Amino acid sequence: MKLSKLGKVALGIAILIMVVFTTVQTGIVIKFYEPSYDYAVFGWISVILFMPFFFLVVAEVVRKVKYKFQAIDDTLQALNTSNAVVELDVKGNIISANPIFCMLTGYTLDELKKMNHKDLIDPTTYPEEEYRAFWNKLRRGIPITGEFKRITKDGSEIWIYGNYNPIK
Numbered sequence: 040m041k042l043s044k045l046g047k048v049a050l051g052i053a054i055l056i057m058v059v060f061t062t063v064q065t066g067i068v069i070k071f072y073e074p075s076y077d078y079a080v081f082g083w084i085s086v087i088l089f090m091p092f093f094f095l096v097v098a099e100v101v102r103k104v105k106y107k108f109q110a111i112d113d114t115l116q117a118l119n120t121s122n123a124v125v126e127l128d129v130k131g132n133i134i135s136a137n138p139i140f141c142m143l144t145g146y147t148l149d150e151l152k153k154m155n156h157k158d159l160i161d162p163t164t165y166p167e168e169e170y171r172a173f174w175n176k177l178r179r180g181i182p183i184t185g186e187f188k189r190i191t192k193d194g195s196e197i198w199i200y201g202n203y204n205p206i207k
Contacts, residue, residue: 046099053092060085123199129178131156143199145192159189161196180205 042050063081066072118124123140127133133151141148144159157170165173176183183203191197 040100040103042096042099046096049092049095053089053096056085056089056092060089125151125156127156131174143191143197144189150192161188161190164188177203177205180207 060082063072063078063085067074067078072078119137119139121139123137123143125133125136125140133154133156136144136146136148136151141151144151146154160170173183182205183201185201187199187201189197189199
């Protein structure tokens with residue numbers, strides 16, 4: 040993540056203050072300097088001077104991370120409003136589905152949550168060995184894209200263009 044010029048300057052100043060502070064404290068610990076009131080005051084002033092620069096950098100990083108998460112959230116929201124989306128666990132159990140997927144399959148979300156991915160496929164189209172290979176690929180983190188035949192609640196066939204993307 041890139042910091043702004045102000046963030047870089049603030050980080051540089053904060054680092055400089057801490058290097059000087061640490062050097063003096065180390066000198067006191069190894070008895071290069073004698074502990075004194077002046078060094079105690081120097082320590083407190085160093086910490087007080089360090090804080091605004093440090094918090095400026097932290098605030099910038101938090102703002103940028105928040106912006107990135109918002110961008111990801113907006114992207115996922117856009118996908119959810121224009122695509123049928125279903126979330127599965129590693130065993131194929133349905134965890135969640137958006138309204139478009141529910142409408143497409145004819146199932147309610149509560150019904151889908153009690154189902155497995157296998158319940159939506161035609162076993163004659165996908166033999167057991169082929170189906171197992173499909174899931175082994177996903178478990179290895181390999182995305183799968185293509186046209187897939189699915190069975191709706193009323194037993195009718197639908198063809199979907201699907202993207203199975205493992206999330207690690």
